[in-house]
Amino acid sequence: MNYANPIRVLHSLLALCLLSQIAIGQLMDVPGEHHVEAEVSALSIANEAMADEDHQSNAHAEEESWMFEVHEFLGISIAALIMMRLALAFTNIPGAHWRNLFPWFSKEGRNRLQDEIKSQASGWKQGKLAAPENGESVARSAHGLMLLIVLAMAATGVTLFFGWNEHGQQTEIIHMVGEAHEFIVIFLEAFIVLHILAVVLHMRGGHSIINRIRPFAK
Ligand code: HEM
Incomplete structure (x- = not known):
């Protein structure tokens, strides 16, 4: 798939902010x-x-708590970036469309997903990923899920930004949103690890995957 430059730039910014955010989240x-x-x-x-x-x-x-302030700043930036990415999903710029991110939404997409899993699963067990030109419905579905998880992180984070009491007790609802925020991050981290593992396996398989997403690369 050919990703347009706005998607590539947003990906770099999102990756940078998210990876920094996860590190800060552990330390703050x-x-x-x-x-x-x-x-x-x-x-x-x-x-x-x-x-x-x-x-x-x-x-x-x-x-x-300066680290917490950095966390808030990164969180608001991530929320803005994810809104921009999702807005682009409703345009026709190359590689942006929501149908790319959620192939399972249509019957045809679900069939492609099934065929791909059937034909490629044995390779995955040996740590081998098929070249993107041989089907990328699984990868696209994973990207779509990652973006949804980031959206859930951002929605709970923005709610906490406005509702968290830094000097006293939290309301029941804010406490629950805080718990959800901490729970969702586990899924996000797992997806990011798998995503980076997939990139490494593709590179080992000789697929020039990074050039597909690096901003302004040919
Ligand atoms: C060191 C970190 C990362 C590397 C090396 C990396 C690498 C890549 C590569 C090579 C692709 C292109 C896949 C393709 O050819 O279809 C891609 C796409 C994508 N990556 Fe990453 N990624 C990183 C971090 C992240 C993070 C933290 C996220 C969190 C959401 C993310 C989300 C996505 C998404 C959603 C796409 C599809 C493009 C789009 O639709 O926006 N990546 N990534």
Whole structure:
């Protein structure tokens, strides 16, 4: 498939922001989360000195919350990028259309997907991927699912951006959205690992896959 340049540029920006976001997400302290945990532990132990210590470590956590601000900035950028990518899915620029991302939406697409799985699954078990010209419905479906997962991450993230209380307890709904946000990231990470593994396997198979998505490459 021939990807138009806007798709290639968006892919690079999305990959950069998402990979940085995942790294930051592992390292950051979340203001408000600490606060609640500190309150709970202080109450359960009923020890004022301990609560005082928690308070100090809280202040320390808030000092470190610049990482959380980077997380918010990257999150809003990712939300904007995914909206742009999905908007392009309703245009006719090469490689952008939503039918490319969701081949299983039509009967014909589902048939192609089935045929491809039947003919290529034995190769996958040996770590061999067929060249893109021999069918790419599986790859496209995986790309579509990745974008949907990013959309779910962005939707929950933007809700948290407006609803998260950095200095106190969270409402029940915001707490649930926070849990969902953390749960969805597991799927996103798994898909990204598989996506990068697929790229490596394609390259080992001699398919010049990177040139298909590198911005401004021929
Ligand atoms: C080091 C990181 C990455 C590399 C090397 C990489 C590589 C590639 C390559 C080579 C393609 C072209 C596949 C084809 O020929 O059909 C592609 C497409 C794609 N990649 Fe990545 N990718 C990376 C990270 C990501 C991340 C983090 C996402 C997260 C959403 C992502 C989502 C996609 C999507 C959705 C497509 C299809 C293009 C589109 O429709 O927008 N990639 N990637």
